[in-house]
Amino acid sequence: MTVRVTGKVVTPNGVIRQGCVEINGERITAVAEYPSVRDGHWVLPGFVDMHTHGGGGHTFTTGEADEAREAAAFHLRHGTTTLLASLVSSPFELMRSATTAYRPLFAEGVLAGVHFEGPYLSAARCGAQNPDYLRDPSTEELAELIELGGGAVRMVTLAPERDGALEAVKLLTGHGVVAAVGHTDATYDQTRAAVAAGASVATHLFNGMRPVHHREPGPVVALLDAPNVVCELVADGVHLHDGMLAFAAATAGPERAALITDAMAAAGMPDGEYELGGQSVTVADGVARLARDGAIAGSTLTMDAALRHAVAAGIQIADAARMVATTPARAIGLGDRLGALQTGLRADLVVLDDDLNVVRVMRAGAWLD
Template sequence: MSQRLAITGGTVVTPEAAITNGIVLCEDGRISFVSSASEAAPDENSQIIDATGCVVMPGLIDTHFHGSGGDDVMANGAAGIGRIARNLLQFGTTGFLATTIAARHAELLRAIDDVKEAELALNKAPAAHLLGLHIEGPYINVKYKGAQPVEGIRDPNFDECAELLAAAENRIKIMTLAPELPGGLELIKWLKARGVIASLGHSECDYDTALAAIEAGATRATHLFNAMSGLHHRKPGLAAAALNEPAICAELICDGVHLHPQVVRHAWRSKGRDGITLVTDATAAQGMGDGEYTLGSFQVKVRGNLCTLMDGQTIAGSVLTMNRALSNAHAFAGLDWLDLAHTASLAPAQACGIANRKGTLEAGKDADVAIFKPDFTVTHTVIAGQVAYAA
């Protein structure tokens, strides 16, 4: 017998509209119908979620993410990645890219092996989908390393890159790099030819170098304004280029720590829906409260919304969750539900090369759904048409 799920009564967010009193019908893991509830009714064999008073969204996808619930994607092996995937459900996250930090080559290869092992273990599990890898570094500028470990930072090495891509078997979706490094522009072209998004970040490049990187094929900026040459009226850097150039989709960390709310508003007004993707850059401390935690090879401490190295000064990722990223983007810059669905679901799906099957609520696509109260609290997360989380 087919597995059927009907989500009824809520405001259903599609690419074109937010449908009041909508309905989403799911069958055998895929969406079969999306419209007003007046257009269809669930059959007697369907499991029903009454979403009255709630908002029904495509599942959220986090494309810059290091850990959650005490586990780090590089420190706790495949089992830790599996726990992360299950922990993310409570935040409405249905997919993520395991994101590495600057590390020695052997450590990156081990992280790739862990992701592959976790992917097999998670197959058909009630957990967020592990969609691949975002390699943040190691080819970044040490002057803008942020919390990245200096021993893992180096100039581009094409032999290393080839080995990473071969080991990952098409799982590397994004690589963050500094284009001003020797071989940086050539690496961007090399990555583009192999279907990997080159994201500009941890960089002190000037405006012209940023433009050259975009000409070479870069299409993304890693955590806009953070760990990059900033916006100066006589010396525009990477941040200015990312704001100005429509080819760039810029990551925003909307936690109120990495970016002032008015800077988020400025970025939104400059880039618009098609130029922004929401990310968390979350560490293992996500969801853990105040304390000390492991991020890759070093310790971080958390006080409130602030995650720093042990010096208490250097920001080291975040404790942001995707549902709070939506809430803050709405509060800071006025993004509506359609904007939020685009920047937290569709744009990330496009970056992962899976927008043909994920990222929007449309018939024929995977039935990955998140249901929110008006305050952005998650009530249900649906994975492949099955309720994987219920508050």
């Protein structure tokens, strides 16, 4: 049975103002003009969040399958049809148990994989990461997690200046796992060495990184300048000034800029006290900060809100659609399966009103009701 979704269809090539997406089963079978459409809703590809720690009062950081399922369901209601479960710096025992717990959810398709943000990070740029758990990269640990995950381990963020980091990057990429650079005090040259070794993602560019300086450009310039690196950006007006968001998006281009939420359990929840990686977090006016020192502790963002913020900051909707779906899908190795309104790809889409609020969500050809 063919299903037709009509409206202002946003494709990788631009907007079809009078458009139609045809779906049969789980796949998109056609994307074309549909002249009879008048003033329909926006139709975008389902959002792909490659970096999120939780939402709706539930977290990915404790490695509990029931929590992960609920967090993924929360983000699905906000248009995120594909996501990675991001952990924070943790003891190896928790990394193991989380990998084991999330492997069935990965096999089921609830999760697109696991992202370990740490613990191989810089103490000087740890941000809201728990400093008690930071350590040098271990190829033995990583090899064990990759085998345990059976394909579920999708991305690992590390600081390239730590001992053993380049060997870890080579091991990860050799097994098809994305190596990301983040929470780093690396120099420009150290960052370039990580990129040369295979690192292909910048974890929340600017945040948790040595600042740009004209005599030592540091990691930000090295990552922005690398043609094969996708740069994550948190479009919430807190992590980045809108001017910096627009600058980074223009510099990298929509094919190398990916919007992420970096959300924690408090996304979609009231202000109050929460927990992240064993540390107390206070959320006030929707901004999450560590209770101990006020460091930004993830966000309360959803991908639809990130899209609205990016468009309000001056990013064209066709570019923003690539940044919330097409580019992150490609960054984590799923671009041949999903992330765009294109014939042959999985039928994941989000219908939005003129204010870019979610009206309906479809995943794999089925409407979420």
